[in-house]
Amino acid sequence: MTSSTKIKGIHHLAIRARDFDQTLKFYTGALDFSVSHTWSLPEFNIRQAAMLKSSDGHTFIEIFDGQANAPREGLAVKEGEEVRTGALLHLAMSVENAKAAYERCLEAGAKSCIEPMRLSLGNPPVIVNNALVYSPNGEVIEFIEGAPF
Secondary structure, eight states: OOOOOOOOOOOEEEEEEHHHHHHHHHHTSSOEEEEEEEEEEGTTTTEEEEEEEEETSSSEEEETTTTOOOOOSSSOTTTTTTOOOOSSSOOEOOOOOOHEEEEEEEHTEEEEEEEEEEEEEETEEEEEEEEEEEOOTTTTEEEEEEEOO
């Protein structure tokens, strides 16, 4: 008898926060996520953790404090160092208005990565609007508007 994995989708992405409170404030304030659960796990040196839920209820982001001993890719960034590059390139969010999301994040402390632009992808072309920011925590967030995929 063969079993099937039947992946239903990605449940969440996890972020190590250099400043837990600032990261939580950014995702809830600028990106309209809400806190759905919080916890600590002393056996993994996790002092603070939170599961955030998107406004549509289908996307979750997990935030860990900077000292958490959670499984991760590569080496953790040390105090004062720039974010290191790993396999994960960016977090992309579907939005109604890429330019508005970009501007709202800049107002909330994000830095510009790629200003809002219109892109033509592939042949036949798929036209999308997108923009990218560096969150105050350092992760790259893409806003994509009009993607049919």
